[in-house]
Amino acid sequence: MAMFVHLTSAANAPRVRRAGIRAVSYGQGGARGVYCFPVLPSYTLTHQWLRELARFGSRGGLVAVHVRLDDAQDVLVGRYGDRMLDAQASVPAAEAVRRIAALRDPRGWEVFVPRAVRAREVHRIRTAPQVAGWRYAPDAHGTRPCTCFGCRVRGGYGSRRLRERLPHPLDGPPPPVEVLLARIAAEDPGDPVVIRDALYWFGMRRRGPLDRLSRLAGHPDPTVREALVWAVARWSTPGVAALLGGLADDPHPDVREAVAAVREP
Structure with a gap:
């Protein structure tokens, strides 16, 4: 059985224990399912998506939901950007774990389960420190943030001051x-x-x-x-x-x- 971790709001924990994880996320091709990541020996890499997901808000912080999937369960695996290009590979869950574990730098990779996760597949739910992982993109620290309309997060902390300090030539801030x-x-x-x-x-x-x-x-x-x-x-x-x-x-x-x-x- 392949072990994965799914990060979700702490407010969802009772429902996850009772009924599993709903297929509310969209993958490549418009498929609905659940995003997760293999449990690796490195705690930081296993929970690398935590800070990035926390930017979009959570009730009571994020918790880590460990799920066990059958080794033969078909999943999609690839980097985040591959999803936009429909370039993620469809492989069994065990192969997805093997591919990611063999990478020199697995940051930015993800696994997509094209269905809901059943309650009996939930192994455990535990709290996770809210400071693990990267934000925006791997290696984003120290690089000048992009303030174009496609990259910026509307309503994000300090986004208005950032756009005023680093105005984009095409995307603002807009005139009154x-x-x-x-x-x-x-x-x-x-x-x-x-x-x-x-x-x-x-x-x-x-x-x-x-x-x-x-x-x-x-x-x-x-x-x-x-x-x-x-x-x-x-x-x-x-x-x-x-x-x-x-x-x-x-x-x-x-x-x-x-x-x-x-x-x-």
């Missing part, structure tokens, strides 16, 4: 709302490039002046209407769903495809 609205108002209908640029900055916000941007849903340029979809898609402002509902019937296929894409879970 009134400045962006003035740019759009000056281009009515005007240059679509200027409007799309302003909408790009609006897309980095969590909320926005939807009532002052909704008129762009009738802009004659379809690229502006498409940019409006991407700008407001993740807003929590009331009225976003209604606006996207209207754009779902847009005469241009690119706009309709953008609405369909942002509505996907």
